[in-house]
Amino acid sequence: EPEVTQTPSHQVTQMGQEVILRCVPISNHLYFYWYRQILGQKVEFLVSFYNNEISEKSEIFDDQFSVERPDGSNFTLKIRSTKLEDSAMYFCASSQQGLQYFGPGTRLTVT
Amino acid sequence: ELKVEQNPLFLSMQEGKNYTIYCNYSTTSDRLYWYRQDPGKSLESLFVLLSNGAVKQEGRLMASLDTKARLSTLHITAAVHDLSATYFCAGDYNQGGKLIFGQGTELSVKP
Numbered sequence: 001e002p003e004v005t006q007t008p009s010h011q012v013t014q015m016g017q018e019v020i021l022r023c024v025p026i027s028n029h030l031y032f033y034w035y036r037q038i039l040g041q042k043v044e045f046l047v048s049f050y051n052n053e054i055s056e057k058s059e060i061f062d063d064q065f066s067v068e069r070p071d072g073s074n075f076t077l078k079i080r081s082t083k084l085e086d087s088a089m090y091f092c093a094s095s096q097q098g099l100q101y102f103g104p105g106t107r108l109t110v111t
Numbered sequence: 112e113l114k115v116e117q118n119p120l121f122l123s124m125q126e127g128k129n130y131t132i133y134c135n136y137s138t139t140s141d142r143l144y145w146y147r148q149d150p151g152k153s154l155e156s157l158f159v160l161l162s163n164g165a166v167k168q169e170g171r172l173m174a175s176l177d178t179k180a181r182l183s184t185l186h187i188t189a190a191v192h193d194l195s196a197t198y199f200c201a202g203d204y205n206q207g208g209k210l211i212f213g214q215g216t217e218l219s220v221k222p
Contacts, residue, residue: 042214
């Protein structure tokens with residue numbers, strides 16, 4: 001069964017450093033998303049991406065964040081200058097239209 | 112803006128008992144989803160509820176949707192330890208749109 005994959009599974013970085021989180025969505029899906037989950041809290045929407053552009057973004061998704069689909073398969077989330085409060089689990093999801101399938105997540109730890 | 116609230120947030124059950132998790136949402140939602148999350152893991156889709164009166168069942172879990180009351184329920188029948196996890200409901204505005212998650216219900220099933 002096709003699945004969403006994410007790399008790395010765990011990333012440790014120092015405050016102020018740039019990180020890139022990578023996702024490979026399910027191949028025939030058209031909609032791509034990033035969500036985050038701070039430990040013990042609910043899942044929060046960051047951004048959605050369709051037709052090679054951002055379709056919606058949340059207040060969390062400020063100028064420090066960017067997304068890209070550099071080729072036909074990868075979907076990346078870049079955080080330009082990480083802060084302590086960016087420490088969270090980041091989930092990528094994809095969908096045809098409707099049900100969103102989630103990847104295994106990348107745990108980002110900012111020290 | 113759609114708001115989704117679940118209750119209870121924590122639920123400790125004995126094996127063999129029945130219980131219901133409630134999910135209220137504030138405005139019209141096109142669809143209602145239920146996801147399961149095991150500790151440190153990703154979100155696994157359980158149910159997608161599309162219309163008023165929709166009922167779906169899988170094993171010991173049954174989900175229903177009442178769009179007039181803006182309420183979805185996840186009913187657990189004769190709980191077993193394997194059902195221990197956190198359960199999230201989520202709504203969306205439109206196909207391809209962001210998911211708005213509830214806070215999650217942490218279910219613990221004890222022998």
